[in-house]
Amino acid sequence: MKKKNVNDIINILYLILIILLVLLIIFYVYRVHTQYTQFKSHQKYFRQQNPQIESWMPVDVVVRYFHIPPEILFNELRISNTRLNQRLTLDSICKKNQLNCTRVVDDLNHLKF
Amino acid sequence: MVFPIILGVNIINLGLVLVWVFGSSLGVPGALFVLVSSGALAGSIWELMAIILTAIIGAVIGDIFAYEIARKFLSRLLIKLQKFKFFRNNELRARSLFKKYAFSSVFFTRFALTGLGAPVSYISGFEKLKRRKYILAVICGEILYGSIYPILGFIFKQTWNDISSMIQDFFIILVLIVIVIFLIVNYMRKRKNKLI
Numbered sequence: 001m002k003k004k005n006v007n008d009i010i011n012i013l014y015l016i017l018i019i020l021l022v023l024l025i026i027f028y029v030y031r032v033h034t035q036y037t038q039f040k041s042h043q044k045y046f047r048q049q050n051p052q053i054e055s056w057m058p059v060d061v062v063v064r065y066f067h068i069p070p071e072i073l074f075n076e077l078r079i080s081n082t083r084l085n086q087r088l089t090l091d092s093i094c095k096k097n098q099l100n101c102t103r104v105v106d107d108l109n110h111l112k113f
Numbered sequence: 114m115v116f117p118i119i120l121g122v123n124i125i126n127l128g129l130v131l132v133w134v135f136g137s138s139l140g141v142p143g144a145l146f147v148l149v150s151s152g153a154l155a156g157s158i159w160e161l162m163a164i165i166l167t168a169i170i171g172a173v174i175g176d177i178f179a180y181e182i183a184r185k186f187l188s189r190l191l192i193k194l195q196k197f198k199f200f201r202n203n204e205l206r207a208r209s210l211f212k213k214y215a216f217s218s219v220f221f222t223r224f225a226l227t228g229l230g231a232p233v234s235y236i237s238g239f240e241k242l243k244r245r246k247y248i249l250a251v252i253c254g255e256i257l258y259g260s261i262y263p264i265l266g267f268i269f270k271q272t273w274n275d276i277s278s279m280i281q282d283f284f285i286i287l288v289l290i291v292i293v294i295f296l297i298v299n300y301m302r303k304r305k306n307k308l309i
Contacts, residue, residue, distance in 0.1 A: 025290060036279060038275055039276065058273070058274050060154055065271060083129045086150075086154070
């Protein structure tokens with residue numbers, strides 16, 4: 001009788017574990033779906049006629065795609081020109097340096113060549 | 114300041130990849146981000162090849178280093194851990210399970226579940242997994258790791274930032290699905306045996 005009870009508890013725990021893992025899968029699938037949608041919209045953004053600089057773009061993309069000289073860009077963002085800083089998005093740099101991102105992006109859009 | 118250029122790549126860029134990938138083998142996070150972005154920064158195929166080669170070399174050396182550290186120094190910890198009853202009870206089972214799946218776990222954690230790469234390297238050294246077996250799994254896995262991520266960055270130049278987090282989550286989903294299938298099959302088998 002006692003053994004049967006223990007088995008039942010193990011079975012319930014097993015099922016709970018499976019349900020939790022399934023919920024975790026659903027969470028990750030949702031996250032990947034959101035990321036994929038964002039990725040697609042960003043790709044589409046670059047295919048349009050005259051794309052503007054946006055806050056979600058990493059620094060290296062702004063430099064290469066919009067031909068903004070790195071010195072000017074780094075000066076505008078008040079960061080040093082390091083390999084790691086080149087990989088950060090404008091958004092994250094603005095947050096870190098407490099800059100008004102809309103104003104920074106506007107300025108950069110006026111600077112682009 | 115002008116730094117020497119190798120195959121059209123600034124040596125500082127290669128150094129960053131090498132140091133970061135080496136560090137990731139010991140448990141430092143963020144190497145995947147550096148790899149994808151380095152691929153995106155590459156201006157030519159030669160540059161990409163140099164990054165891939167550097168990443169593979171750095172990762173393999175880092176993995177072997179982590180394994181040797183664990184093999185040499187952490188084995189002393191085993192004697193202390195064996196004093197605990199819970200450790201003694203589960204040690205044999207865990208060991209046999211790890212030895213059974215050693216190659217595949219080392220191989221997959223190199224490129225798929227990269228967050229588990231360092232712990233698996235330490236466990237491999239700790240468990241004194243055969244050197245030849247470990248190095249073979251490491252080389253196979255790191256060739257994939259060092260190539261997949263920079264190539265993805267190179268292909269999706271403008272949107273590399275979105276790609277890096279998406280790949281990680283994708284591999285986590287795959288592993289979770291495998292675990293759930295394993296648990297369900299195991300559960301069904303147990304129930305069937307009980308009914309018979």
